[in-house]
Amino acid sequence: MSRLNFRVGVIPLLLLTATAALADDPPDSLDGAPFTTCHTWAVMDAATGEILSGLEADTPRKSASTTKMMCAYVVLTLADEHPEVLDEIVRFSALADGTYGSTADINKGESLPVRECLYGLMLPSGNDAGNALAEHFNDRFPPPDYTAERTNPATTEEFSTRANFIAEMNRTAERLGMVNTFYRSSFGDGGDEDDRTTTAHDLLILAREGLQNERFATYVSTEHYATIVTADDGRTRPIEWTNTNRLLRIEGFDGVKTGTTDEAGTCLVSSGHRGDDHIFVCVLGAATDDSRYIDSRNLYRWAWQQRGHEE
Numbered sequence: 191m192s193r194l195n196f197r198v199g200v201i202p203l204l205l206l207t208a209t210a211a212l213a214d215d216p217p218d219s220l221d222g223a224p225f226t227t228c229h230t231w232a233v234m235d236a237a238t239g240e241i242l243s244g245l246e247a248d249t250p251r252k253s254a255s256t257t258k259m260m261c262a263y264v265v266l267t268l269a270d271e272h273p274e275v276l277d278e279i280v281r282f283s284a285l286a287d288g289t290y291g292s293t294a295d296i297n298k299g300e301s302l303p304v305r306e307c308l309y310g311l312m313l314p315s316g317n318d319a320g321n322a323l324a325e326h327f328n329d330r331f332p333p334p335d336y337t338a339e340r341t342n343p344a345t346t347e348e349f350s351t352r353a354n355f356i357a358e359m360n361r362t363a364e365r366l367g368m369v370n371t372f373y374r375s376s377f378g379d380g381g382d383e384d385d386r387t388t389t390a391h392d393l394l395i396l397a398r399e400g401l402q403n404e405r406f407a408t409y410v411s412t413e414h415y416a417t418i419v420t421a422d423d424g425r426t427r428p429i430e431w432t433n434t435n436r437l438l439r440i441e442g443f444d445g446v447k448t449g450t451t452d453e454a455g456t457c458l459v460s461s462g463h464r465g466d467d468h469i470f471v472c473v474l475g476a477a478t479d480d481s482r483y484i485d486s487r488n489l490y491r492w493a494w495q496q497r498g499h500e501e
Contacts, residue, residue: 224492226485229455229475232390233493236461236468239398241391242493250370250386251474252379254449254457255292255315257387259396259410260359261376262308265323266405267362268330269304276305278326285351286322291378291451294319295429299422309415311377313431315448320377324352331358352376366399368392379454390472393459397446397470401461410445410461413438435460436483446470448482456482462490464499 223243232247234240241247269276279301287298294316296302302310304326311319334357349356356373363371371388374380379387400406416430435458437443442463449457455475462469471489476482 224488226473226488227477227481228473228485230390231471231473231485231489232394233489234391234394234398234470234472236398236401236470239395241394242469242496244390247391248370248389250389252385252451252454253387253393253474254378254451254454255317256393256447256449256457256459257373257375257378258311258315258320259393259400259447259459260362260373261320261323262312262409263396263400263403263406264355264358264362265304265308265327266403268327269405270403275327276303278304280304280307280322280326282318282322283325283351286318286325289318289321289377291317292434293317294431296322296419297421300419302417302419306417308409309412309417309431310429312409312447313412313415313433315434316431317377320375321352324355324376328352328354331355333357334360363388363392363396366395368395378449378451383453390474393472393474394470397459397461397472401445407445410435410447411438437462437486450479458482458486460486460490464494464497467494467497467499469493469497 230246230249230251232244233242235242280303281301282296282298284298287296292315294310294314296310296318307319307323310316311323328351331354333354356376359373359376363373368388369392371392373387374385379385413433414430416428418426419429420426434448435445437460443460444463445461446459455477456479457474457476459472460470462471471486473482473485476485
């Protein structure tokens with residue numbers, strides 16, 4: 191036989207071997223939720239607060255900048271009782287200006303009203319704005335309960351200008367029934383590598399509560415915003431922010447917050463509508479920036495179909 195004929199005879203054997211290996215696993219089920227890249231997800235009915243489906247929805251994980259939802263909610267809850275606080279001027283300290291990670295790009299000594307600073311927190315996901323707001327409002331809240339079993343980590347000098355605010359975030363989480371949530375930062379996860387912040391379920395509790403606040407709903411649904419910041423010497427400069435939530439470009443979505451770190455992966459808490467039907471989706475630990483949107487849209491599509499929606 192020719193060399194060519196010998197090779198032709200080998201190929202079918204190799205294919206049979208590969209096919210046998212693949213057949214060790216059963217075929218994918220045609221039932222159930224779509225496959226996702228994220229580690230955990232949850233879908234919630236906005237009207238009832240019921241978790242419709244999920245994957246490890248109550249397993250604590252790091253959740254990156256989704257923490258800023260609680261930072262904004264604490265400020266806006268205070269503003270519900272005292273609307274004048276939104277006109278107070280936030281001056282960025284050296285600590286705020288030096289905050290690592292995503293930024294609102296406001297420099298030490300520059301200032302702007304609280305109501306404007308909240309856009310810098312929620313649209314570009316400014317970690318600096320999170321620290322600036324925490325410092326500004328710190329003295330309005332009681333200190334942490336240092337006798338509690340799980341004390342606020344902000345007990346060192348490093349956190350002295352923000353400890354009370356972070357403690358208020360935790361008190362608010364407890365009041366809302368976010369039983370698996372513990373905040374260590376005003377803008378992200380904080381803590382060490384093993385510390386976990388919250389769950390997909392708890393984040394949807396917060397999203398549902400937050401969107402009932404008209405101001406909160408406005409911030410998280412705004413795609414672009416421009417304002418003016420003022421330096422210590424009185425000079426001003428314009429600044430513009432774009433929302434990191436790409437779902438806002440698609441009709442029917444109106445919030446709420448992204449999050450990204452190496453430890454947390456890419457995360458997204460979102461809000462979607464079909465007519466009068468309203469659901470929330472949270473994905474934590476997706477593989478890539480694109481993946482969190484693909485995962486979320488696949489979960490929405492599946493959920494809408496389960497609820498009887500058609501094109």
